[in-house]
Amino acid sequence: MKETADSEETHGRRGTRMADIAAMAGVSSMTVSRVLRDRSCVMPATLSRIEAAIDATGYVPNRVAGSLASRRTDIVGLIVPSLRNSLFAETIKGVSDILGPMHPLMIADSGYSLKGEEIAIRAFLGQRVCGIILHNTKHSPRGRAMLLEAGIPCIETGNLAQQPIDMAVGFSNRDAASAMTMYLLGRGYRHIGFVCLPTKDNDRAAERKAGYLNALSHASLLADPRIVIESPPGLKSGGQALSYLVEVVPEIDAVFFSGDVLATGALLEANRRGWIVPDRIAIAGSDDSELQESVSPPLTTLRFPRYEIGRRAADMLLNRLSGRSSGRAIVDLGFEIIRRASA
Amino acid sequence: MKETADSEETHGRRGTRMADIAAMAGVSSMTVSRVLRDRSCVMPATLSRIEAAIDATGYVPNRVAGSLASRRTDIVGLIVPSLRNSLFAETIKGVSDILGPMHPLMIADSGYSLKGEEIAIRAFLGQRVCGIILHNTKHSPRGRAMLLEAGIPCIETGNLAQQPIDMAVGFSNRDAASAMTMYLLGRGYRHIGFVCLPTKDNDRAAERKAGYLNALSHASLLADPRIVIESPPGLKSGGQALSYLVEVVPEIDAVFFSGDVLATGALLEANRRGWIVPDRIAIAGSDDSELQESVSPPLTTLRFPRYEIGRRAADMLLNRLSGRSSGRAIVDLGFEIIRRASA
DNA sequence: CCTGCTGACGTTAGCGCGAACGTATGCTGG
DNA sequence: CCAGCATACGTTCGCGCTAACGTCAGCAGG
Structure with a gap:
């Protein structure tokens, strides 16, 4: 003959239910339910019996059932x-x-x-x-x-x-990119490059590009399409973007990197080349981080909350x-x- | 007189249920349920009627109810x-x-x-x-x-x-920290500092410290408790830790930073002070990242998968x-x- | 003494599904 | 011609909880 079918040890795995707690405390399951959601609406004596039962069993209410019932x-x-x-x-x-x-x-x-x-x-x-x-x-x-x-x-x-x-x-993002571009213009830079992440399915990058272009046209400057590029994210990618830009348009005097750690990568690349930033070329980034503050020279960036x-x-x-x-x-x-x- | 109580527009918000789909397709809800879990067990003709109903209503099965039923x-x-x-x-x-x-x-x-x-x-x-x-x-x-x-x-x-x-x-973590410490010993460093995150409730940091101490004792070296410290996470914190260590024990020749971006912060601090790394002091980190690879000099680190x-x-x-x-x-x-x- | 009310708790009836089992139909082979 | 089986689908019941409403005791006030 086999073991008792419903012993605690085998099929008892079903777990404690609210009704079990209710039975132990000598109340209806509705009262247990109430305690679980707002302990103040039952009498202290009842409440302590219920809580004792919960503690003793380690009962964890089934939120799946609760959610279904309460919709x-x-x-x-x-x-x-x-x-x-x-x-x-x-x-x-x-x-x-x-x-x-x-x-x-x-x-x-x-x-x-x-x-x-x-x-x-x-x-x-x-x-x-x-x-x-x-x-x-x-x-x-x-x-x-x-x-x-x-x-x-x-x-x-x-x-x-x-x-x-x-x-x-x-x-x-548009306003922010526009503001940063105007800031660079205000500092006297006239050949400002722009690097952002791929704009496909990324409205943030697209908006920043629009902000940059907007600021330039407000200043009655024409954007040079050769130095407005998109780049994958990453430190290395930022360095590569900088290299590319200075090669294509050597007179470039500032770059606004709008995305991830691109600016930091560019700065590290500039350091590697021995260029003085911002004298040879100014670099502005976005998404301020402790990193951007700690590199040398520290980066001018946009900060978002x-x-x-x-x-x-x-x-x-x-x-x-x-x-x-x-x-x-x-x-x-x-x-x-x-x-x-x-x- | 008020509007019809149960119109689609007002109280109809209850959403489509499986029974609705079943009714539309002229089957029982069980058949709909089956389709949702394994489309291969109903006849193609039935299946297409059901799928048409689902498409038409935009029905999204209620996983809460499903979970309760299936436990x-x-x-x-x-x-x-x-x-x-x-x-x-x-x-x-x-x-x-x-x-x-x-x-x-x-x-x-x-x-x-x-x-x-x-x-x-x-x-x-x-x-x-x-x-x-x-x-x-x-x-x-x-x-x-x-x-x-x-x-x-x-x-x-x-x-x-x-x-x-x-x-x-x-x-x-213990083996890794031990291995890195042995690596440093193998490079000839003898006054190796150790910095990790606070070990309270953080078994990872505690294990690394143990690994470091273990490697030293294997090499029959005594750890200098003045240069085994804990530090909060962060770039700046790493720089501060480095400053502290060289002040306390000037003959320190290497530091193993076990945690977050501490090592990078220390390296940036060393650069700021004009120290040549690793000649003045060697720096090893952990948790390799693109950042650690891109700083100058690039950091020797532990990498975890x-x-x-x-x-x-x-x-x-x-x-x-x-x-x-x-x-x-x-x-x-x-x-x-x-x-x-x-x- | 009855009404009305408040507080503390119980009862009933689902929530929307799926597991288990039941049924009808067709098909195969001896 | 029907047992035997597979396929395709339907029925029943309950998962564990909560909303809504019901009940009952106690108490105040006229």
Whole structure:
């Protein structure tokens, strides 16, 4: 004869349920449910019996069942172009810090592709997330439609959306790039090169290029297309871009690197060549980091409040969920030009 | 008289359910369910009717309900000490790349604290994740007990656990630090300083310090406690550590920086002081990055396969879930010493 | 003494799916 | 001609919780 079929040791693996706790405490499961969500609405004596039972069993409420019954989850979905990029890590950290353990965070990586974003959106909607934070302003039509249809709060961060799906928080890449270009013009540079990341599916890079061109035309200068280039991300890539630019247009006197660590790479390349920055050539970067401050000479860069953007995005989401706010909102957190020795 | 109570436009917000699709396609909801999980087990004609209905409505299956019914989710939980640190970002990316959209990834930040990790574990178990990946080998007793009790696959990554809860994949920080110290000894350095991150609640840093001390004693050398220090992370902090060490023990001829960007900060500081590296002092780092390769002189560092660790961890998790593997496993992915000019 | 109210708790009825099992139909072979 | 089996699909039930409502005791005030 075999073992008892339903012994604790074998099939007992099903785990403690709320009804078990209720039975142990001599109450109905509804009372346990209430304790779990708001301990103040049961009598102290009852409460302590229930808590004793929970402690004794190590009961962990099943949020899946709870979510189905209440028709909502506390899960927030976040989609970033890349999980590798430390820029996005700042925003992720800001989101995570505000959400806390009460709102689990689901993160997906779109791989810088619209299709990837759409797949992630669908997956998140399947999980019935209570809100979505995106780090891209450009979306596939289908992705946009799904978000609209879902009727959940949606926050687009980073580059400020002109036609947000719902809410947006960030800064204007165009304005920032324009401001930096004007700064360089104000310092007397006249042959200013521009390097950004590939603009395909990357509205941020495209906006920065537009800002640069905009500033030049405001100053009644013609952009020289030979020194407006796109480059893959990375330190080496920045160095290569600098090499390319000075070869094509030797009279170039400044370069604005708009993206990742390109400027740092360029500076290291200039140092390697023994050029004095900014005398031979001025270098301006973006996305200030401790690194850019520590190189020699320290880099003049744009600084964006990425961590704060994450916090605000999460904050706006929670406010909407708790009904403390409603309706569309666009929050511009601006940018700073950090003036240092390199330009 | 008010509007019809249940019109599509007002209360119709409840969303499409599987039964709706089934009705549209003239089948039972079970058939729809089957299509969603394995399209090959229904007839082509039926399948196309169902898919047409899904397309027409934009139906997104409710995974919350599905998970409750099947008593399992596809969600993987990942806990990292910090979301800000690009080191962990590599591993996160590896995990995410393997999991793909079929296995949503929930990420929590323990804030380098055991208590924070425990809270995250509890939250994940509440969501009934199908597996957990941890980036820490040290856990609170309660956290450890919950993981054991939960009976789900658990993978500890990073520093190789000696007593893993379940499975582990990573490398030995101790061996790596020991190897680097021996390398420096082999190059003739005799007054080797050591800087690591604070060892409290950070088994990785503690292991590295142990490896360093181990190598010295193997070489029958006594460690000088004045030049074995802990330092907060960051570029500046690395520079400060270097300044401190040379002041305390001027005859110091090499420093092994075990953590984050400390070594780079030290190198930049040395450059600022006009010291020739490695002639005045040799500098070795850890956690190789493009940055460490690009500074001048390029840094000798330890390299850890962080991305690969993420991939393997996710891979082991999925294998376990699909039943293709079982039982404990410890995978050592090793490390490399990258020899460059700085030491 | 009855009404009305508040507080503390119980009861009922699902939430939207999927596991397990049931059924109808066609097809094969002896 | 029917057992035997596979294929394609339907039915039933319940996963573990919560919203909504019900109940009952206690108490104040007229």
